Amino acid sequence: MGRWEPNAQSRLRQAAMELYAERGFDRTTVAEIAERAGLTxxxxxxxxxxxxxxxFAGSERLHEMLVASxxxxxxxxxxxxxxxxxDRAAAEYFPPVAYSRQRQRVIDANPALQERELAKLDRVAAALASALRERGLGDPAAALAAEAGVAAFKVAFARWMxxxxxxxLVDHMRECFTGLRSLAAPAPAGS
Amino acid sequence: MGRWEPNAQSRLRQAAMELYAERGFDRTTVAEIAERAGLTxxxxxxxxxxxxxxxFAGSERLHEMLVASxxxxxxxxxxxxxxxxxDRAAAEYFPPVAYSRQRQRVIDANPALQERELAKLDRVAAALASALRERGLGDPAAALAAEAGVAAFKVAFARWMxxxxxxxLVDHMRECFTGLRSLAAPAPAGS
DNA sequence: AAGACTATGTCAGTCGCTGACATCATGGTG
DNA sequence: CACCATGATGTCAGCGACTGACATAGTCTT
Incomplete structure (x- = not known):
C-alpha cells in the first residue's frame, strides 16, 4: 500500500476503533494504528x-447542528x-445503536476518553449558551438553560446506550427533558 | 535540603501552582516542579x-462533603x-476568592486542565445521583437532579470567579439554583 | 515538461509517566 | 546500643505520545 491511497483519515479512524475495541485504548500505540491503516x-x-x-471526529457537526438549530x-x-x-439532532446525527454502543464501551473503559467526551459536551454547552444570548436571553439564564439542556442530553444518551x-434516542431525550422540567415538583419516589 | 524535609506533598503543590502561574502549565516540566520543591x-x-x-488535590473532600450532605x-x-x-459546601469548603481566582486563571488557560476539572465534576454528579438513589429516588430523576444540580453549580462558580x-459564592449559588427552578417558565429577556 | 502545491515519510528530540532496585531516615525490639 | 522492619526518597532505564525540520513523492496547472 503506497502513498496516496484514498481516505487516509477514515482508514485511521477505523483502524483506531478496531484496535481500541480489541485491546483497549492504552494497550494500543499510535504506531500500530498507523500501521494498520498503511500510514505512519x-x-x-x-x-x-x-x-x-x-x-471524536465528526463531533463538530453535532455542535454546529445544535447551534444552528x-x-x-x-x-x-x-x-x-x-x-x-x-430532538432534531437525535434524528439526524446519531449513528445506529450498535455502532454507538461499541464506541461507548471503548470510552467507558478509559478515563482519559471520558474526559475528552465531557470536554466536547462542555464546549457544546458553551456554544449553546452563547447562541441563547445572541437571541436575547440574559445571564445566568442562558448559561443555565444550556448547561441543564446538555445535562439532560447526557442522561438521555446514557440511558439510550x-x-x-x-x-x-428521541424517546429517551423527551423523557429526560420532561423530567428536567418537573425537577422542582418531584414525582413520587420510584418514578 | 536533604531527604525528610516535612510536607513534601504541599511543597509540591505550591511549587506547581507557582510555576503554572508564572510560565503556564505546558511550559512547566514536572522535573522543574520537583526541583523547586527540593525533590525528584x-x-x-x-x-x-x-x-x-x-x-486538584483536596477535591475528594468536597466530593465527600456533598455526598454526606x-x-x-x-x-x-x-x-x-x-x-x-x-449551599453548605460553599460555606465550608471553598478557599478565599483570591486564591481560587489565581487557580482558575491557570485552569482556564489550558484545555487539558479544563478536561480534568470537568471530569471531577462529573464524578461528583455520579456520586450525587447514586446518593439520591440510595434515598429512594428513581431514575432518570436521580441522574437528572444530580446533573442539573452540578450544572447550576458550574454556572454559579464561574460567575463567582x-x-x-x-x-x-453562596449568593451566586442561590441565584443559580433559583434560576434552575424557573427554567421552564422563562423570565423576561435580559433577566 | 516544469514548477507549485500538498500529503506523506524520515529522523531526532522532549517530556510525561512507570517499573525495578538502591538508599536513607525513623521507630521499635532485643 | 545494635539491629531490623518500614516507608519515603533517589537513581536509572525505558516506553510511548507528540513535535519540529527537512526530504520525498504524488497531483495539478500552465
Whole structure:
C-alpha cells in the first residue's frame, strides 16, 4: 500500500476503533494504528491532534447542528429551544445503536476518553449558551438553560446506550427533558 | 535540603501552582516542579498520579462533603437536597476568592486542565445521583437532579470567579439554583 | 515538461509517566 | 546500643505520545 491511497483519515479512524475495541485504548500505540491503516505515526498526528481525538471526529457537526438549530428556532430562547435542537439532532446525527454502543464501551473503559467526551459536551454547552444570548436571553439564564439542556442530553444518551428495550434516542431525550422540567415538583419516589 | 524535609506533598503543590502561574502549565516540566520543591520527578509521581492532578488535590473532600450532605439531608431526595448540599459546601469548603481566582486563571488557560476539572465534576454528579438513589429516588430523576444540580453549580462558580462585585459564592449559588427552578417558565429577556 | 502545491515519510528530540532496585531516615525490639 | 522492619526518597532505564525540520513523492496547472 503506497502513498496516496484514498481516505487516509477514515482508514485511521477505523483502524483506531478496531484496535481500541480489541485491546483497549492504552494497550494500543499510535504506531500500530498507523500501521494498520498503511500510514505512519507522524501522519496520524497530521490528521488528529491526539490519540483520543480520533474517536471524536465528526463531533463538530453535532455542535454546529445544535447551534444552528437554537439560533433559528421558532421557540423563545430557553430550555425548550435547546430541547428542540437535541430532538432534531437525535434524528439526524446519531449513528445506529450498535455502532454507538461499541464506541461507548471503548470510552467507558478509559478515563482519559471520558474526559475528552465531557470536554466536547462542555464546549457544546458553551456554544449553546452563547447562541441563547445572541437571541436575547440574559445571564445566568442562558448559561443555565444550556448547561441543564446538555445535562439532560447526557442522561438521555446514557440511558439510550444501556436501554435493554432498545428504544430510540428521541424517546429517551423527551423523557429526560420532561423530567428536567418537573425537577422542582418531584414525582413520587420510584418514578 | 536533604531527604525528610516535612510536607513534601504541599511543597509540591505550591511549587506547581507557582510555576503554572508564572510560565503556564505546558511550559512547566514536572522535573522543574520537583526541583523547586527540593525533590525528584519520580517522587512527584508518587504523590500525584499525573501532572494535572496536583491542581486538584483536596477535591475528594468536597466530593465527600456533598455526598454526606445529600445522604443525611432532611429534605426529600431531589434538586433541593442537592442545592442544600452545595449551599453548605460553599460555606465550608471553598478557599478565599483570591486564591481560587489565581487557580482558575491557570485552569482556564489550558484545555487539558479544563478536561480534568470537568471530569471531577462529573464524578461528583455520579456520586450525587447514586446518593439520591440510595434515598429512594428513581431514575432518570436521580441522574437528572444530580446533573442539573452540578450544572447550576458550574454556572454559579464561574460567575463567582468573574463577579466584579466580589459577591460571596453562596449568593451566586442561590441565584443559580433559583434560576434552575424557573427554567421552564422563562423570565423576561435580559433577566 | 516544469514548477507549485500538498500529503506523506524520515529522523531526532522532549517530556510525561512507570517499573525495578538502591538508599536513607525513623521507630521499635532485643 | 545494635539491629531490623518500614516507608519515603533517589537513581536509572525505558516506553510511548507528540513535535519540529527537512526530504520525498504524488497531483495539478500552465
Amino acid at each position: 505515526e507522524r501522519t496520524f498526528f497530521r490528521h488528529f491532534t491526539d490519540k483520543r481525538e480520533v474517536l 437554537v439560533a433559528s428556532s421558532s421557540e423563545p430562547p430557553g430550555v425548550a429551544s435547546v430541547a428542540a435542537a437535541f 444501556t436501554d435493554p428495550a432498545d428504544g430510540p | 520527578e519520580r517522587t512527584f509521581f508518587r504523590h500525584f498520579t499525573d501532572k494535572r492532578e496536583v491542581l 445529600v445522604a443525611s439531608s432532611s429534605e426529600p431526595p431531589g434538586v433541593a437536597s442537592v442545592a442544600a448540599a452545595f 468573574t463577579d466584579p462585585a466580589d459577591g460571596p
